Amino acid sequence: MTNPDQLTDRYANNNDVSIHYMAGGSGPLVVLIHGYPDFWYTWRHQIERLVATHSVAAMDSRGFNLSDAPKGVENYAMEHLVDDVAAVIAAEGRESATIVGHDWGGATAWAFAKANPELTERLIIVNTPHPAAISSEMRRSGSTQKGAFAYAQDFRKVGSEAALDAAGLADFMARDDVGRERYTEAFKRSDFEAMMNYYRQNPPDRVHDVAPNPIEVPVLQFHGLDDPVLLASSLNNTWQHLAHTWTLVTIPNAGHWPHHDQPELVTNTMCHWLNQKIPTLASAERPDSTADGCCASPASEPAANLESGNEAICCG
Numbered sequence: 001m002t003n004p005d006q007l008t009d010r011y012a013n014n015n016d017v018s019i020h021y022m023a024g025g026s027g028p029l030v031v032l033i034h035g036y037p038d039f040w041y042t043w044r045h046q047i048e049r050l051v052a053t054h055s056v057a058a059m060d061s062r063g064f065n066l067s068d069a070p071k072g073v074e075n076y077a078m079e080h081l082v083d084d085v086a087a088v089i090a091a092e093g094r095e096s097a098t099i100v101g102h103d104w105g106g107a108t109a110w111a112f113a114k115a116n117p118e119l120t121e122r123l124i125i126v127n128t129p130h131p132a133a134i135s136s137e138m139r140r141s142g143s144t145q146k147g148a149f150a151y152a153q154d155f156r157k158v159g160s161e162a163a164l165d166a167a168g169l170a171d172f173m174a175r176d177d178v179g180r181e182r183y184t185e186a187f188k189r190s191d192f193e194a195m196m197n198y199y200r201q202n203p204p205d206r207v208h209d210v211a212p213n214p215i216e217v218p219v220l221q222f223h224g225l226d227d228p229v230l231l232a233s234s235l236n237n238t239w240q241h242l243a244h245t246w247t248l249v250t251i252p253n254a255g256h257w258p259h260h261d262q263p264e265l266v267t268n269t270m271c272h273w274l275n276q277k278i279p280t281l282a283s284a285e286r287p288d289s290t291a292d293g294c295c296a297s298p299a300s301e302p303a304a305n306l307e308s309g310n311e312a313i314c315c316g
Contacts, residue, residue: 006051007058009066012084012091017075019084020066021059025051028121029094030274031085032058035103035128036195037169039065039186041179042102045263049271057088057097061105063194065186076197081108082115089119098274102126102259104198110215117216122278124270125221127256129234130241135204137234145231155199161192175260214243220273221246222266224254245279 007024021031022040030050032043040058050056060067062076062084085108089097096119101109106128113120129137138146154160166187174180219242225232232250239246249269254261 007047007056010057010091012087014080014084014087017062017070017080017084018068019059019062019087021057021088022047023055023057023092025054025056027054028274029055029057029089029092029097031088031097031099032056033085033099033101033105033108034059034061034064035101035105036198037164037173037187037190038103039183039190041182041186042257043100043259046100046259046267046270049267050274053271053275054098055092055094057092059084059088059105060186061108063191063197065189069191069194073197073200076194076201078108078111078202079115082112085109085112086116086119095119096121098122098124100124100126100270101128103128103256107131107202113215113217114213120217122217122274123215123219124273125219126259126266127223127227127230129223129230130215130238131204132241133236133238134230134234137231137236138204143233145234148229148231149204151229152199152203155196156203161196164192164195166190214241216243218245218278219247220249220270222249222251222258222269224251224256224258224261226253226255229256244281247273 007022010021010023012019012021020040024047032040032046034040034042039060043058047056047058061081063069081104085099089095098121099109099112101107101124103126106125109123109125110128110130113123134145137143138149166184169187170180170183173183221235221238223230223232223235235248238248249265251258251262251265259266
């Protein structure tokens with residue numbers, strides 16, 4: 001487990017909102033963004049390995065732990081969350097970074113890479129379908145994704161934060177006594193109204209169809225197949241929103257937090273992928289996909305439904 005003493009508390013400023021992050025290591029910068037309910041500590045297993053080859057900046061998103069929690073639901077619009085990440089990169093004196101995100105951090109990471117391709121070297125997503133892909137899946141006839149995400153409607157209600165408390169959230173997140181203590185401390189410093197404002201300001205059904213600006217950098221995406229909220233079926237057609245390579249790792253026996261459930265697998269895969277050279281995509285004529293010997297499925301066959309858990313290797 002990462003010793004917090006090996007990391008340094010630092011702060012970035014975005015339009016007078018102070019964003020706390022933990023920094024350490026040396027090399028290319030990796031910015032890690034957590035989800036709900038969480039804080040920078042969620043990446044403890046990954047940080048332990050990453051600092052050997054990379055500089056790490058593990059954020060507390062606005063409203064969580066030591067970061068500011070500005071009042072007003074409008075202050076949790078995705079554009080502000082994206083700018084918080086840019087502020088961390090600037091505070092580290094870097095021109096770009098690999099962006100890693102889980103849950104709301106994953107949604108922020110997708111949005112950041114789309115809005116700021118020049119600041120994004122690579123993208124690593126943990127259990128967060130592309131926003132346009134999940135929006136499309138929620139509107140698909142017969143889909144169960146909308147029902148799985150129904151709890152968010154309750155989160156958006158006025159006063160929903162009254163049902164939250166630090167001890168309860170810590171019990172939900174902790175895997176051991178040390179973690180329970182760390183989470184309790186962090187959630188006592190957090191703002192529960194701010195947490196709910198993420199849901200109020202950024203409903204997934206506002207995103208529609210194919211994004212006009214696809215993601216231009218390599219993407220590594222993990223998805224725990226036992227996630228009861230963000231279903232694997234919402235990964236379908238992700239390739240429509242990407243303009244570079246996509247490496248998808250589906251993980252059985254892992255739920256919404258695969259970086260906790262299967263930390264060694266996630267960490268090893270992440271480090272191996274980061275240490276590979278970014279491929280250059282040459283412009284060339286594609287071979288006839290129906291030719292003998294081509295690995296592509298005939299056009300008459302439907303694409304595999306990822307909800308089945310079948311392995312898929314997608315190369316852009």
